[in-house]
Amino acid sequence: MFKVKLWGVRGSIPCPGPETVKYGGNTACLELRFGEEERLIIMDAGSGIRKLSEAILKKDLPKGPIKTSLFLTHTHWDHIMGFPFFVPIFIPGTEIDVYGPVTYEDEGLDKIIGDQLRYRYFPVKHSELSADIRYHPLREGTIDMGDGLHITTKYLNHPILCLGYRFEYQGKSFCTAYDNEPFRNVFPTDPKQPGYDPEAAAEGEAAAREENEKVLQFYKGADLLIHDSQYTKEEYLASKLGWGHTPFETAINNAHKAGVKHLLLFHHDPNRTDEQLEELLEKYRKRIAGKSDLKIDLAREGMEYTL
Ligand SMILES: [Zn+2]
Numbered sequence: 181m182f183k184v185k186l187w188g189v190r191g192s193i194p195c196p197g198p199e200t201v202k203y204g205g206n207t208a209c210l211e212l213r214f215g216e217e218e219r220l221i222i223m224d225a226g227s228g229i230r231k232l233s234e235a236i237l238k239k240d241l242p243k244g245p246i247k248t249s250l251f252l253t254h255t256h257w258d259h260i261m262g263f264p265f266f267v268p269i270f271i272p273g274t275e276i277d278v279y280g281p282v283t284y285e286d287e288g289l290d291k292i293i294g295d296q297l298r299y300r301y302f303p304v305k306h307s308e309l310s311a312d313i314r315y316h317p318l319r320e321g322t323i324d325m326g327d328g329l330h331i332t333t334k335y336l337n338h339p340i341l342c343l344g345y346r347f348e349y350q351g352k353s354f355c356t357a358y359d360n361e362p363f364r365n366v367f368p369t370d371p372k373q374p375g376y377d378p379e380a381a382a383e384g385e386a387a388a389r390e391e392n393e394k395v396l397q398f399y400k401g402a403d404l405l406i407h408d409s410q411y412t413k414e415e416y417l418a419s420k421l422g423w424g425h426t427p428f429e430t431a432i433n434n435a436h437k438a439g440v441k442h443l444l445l446f447h448h449d450p451n452r453t454d455e456q457l458e459e460l461l462e463k464y465r466k467r468i469a470g471k472s473d474l475k476i477d478l479a480r481e482g483m484e485y486t487l
């Protein structure tokens with residue numbers, strides 16, 4: 181048994197309201213369950229973790245103290261802001277292992293997460309929490325979680341260190357690739373631009389292609405892929421280059437190329453209404469109809485998948 185449930189699917193900032201009620205206004209949070217005992221793994225602590233917290237208190241707490249691992253893709257605020265509202269941190273006996281990439285050596289995960297729990301921001305201090313919370317900086321690599329679950333991590337392209345995750349369990353694979361922007365050539369490519377050097381331009385092109393290929397290989401053949409798709413290609417090229425996110429078109433093309441079975445478009449822009457999201461989905465579904473076996477859907481709060 182390997183299940184994935186979505187508790188937050190938005191990017192950047194929570195955006196509740198009538199225009200986002202269908203797909204949800206909470207930021208990134210996923211619940212993963214595996215094995216006979218339905219062991220719990222949490223991905224990201226965006227605002228969606230508050231509702232997950234309620235569900236855990238009902239489902240898991242009656243069976244005994246909560247033990248879980250929280251894997252962070254990165255520490256941008258939309259991915260950690262829900263942590264102070266994750267109720268098990270206030271319950272004695274709770275054990276939480278928090279994993280995530282650390283960009284600045286002098287600031288560990290404990291400080292980045294813990295600084296949200298200071299009196300100037302929140303009524304409880306991190307040092308006053310009842311749970312046993314252990315922090316583990318994470319790099320690219322593999323982790324054996326026991327009971328047959330293996331996790332592989334891969335650096336993505338984002339303004340700070342950010343990891344994609346690949347979960348393998350009994351021949352099934354679930355991957356995440358957010359927040360991520362396609363790697364680009366860092367050298368000038370137009371001969372009219374100052375500093376143009378044809379050799380450097382060609383090298384930069386090859387390096388970007390190679391890095392993008394590595395990301396593709398990382399989620400190759402995934403049964404389920406959750407991919408960043410904050411912008412349309414038009415929006416991206418007009419004003420969002422370097423913001424660290426992927427256009428819909430690129431996410432869909434890459435998932436198709438990588439032989440992914442089911443793609444969930446994720447990290448919806450907070451300004452995008454439910455209606456606009458559905459219009460985009462229809463457009464892209466039509467575009468790939470008959471050309472690809474890839475199944476595409478919009479990530480929606482409350483969706484649950486069994487792999
Ligand atoms: Zn984000």
Ligand SMILES: [Zn+2]
Pocket residue numbers: 254256338359424
């Ligand atoms: Zn981010």
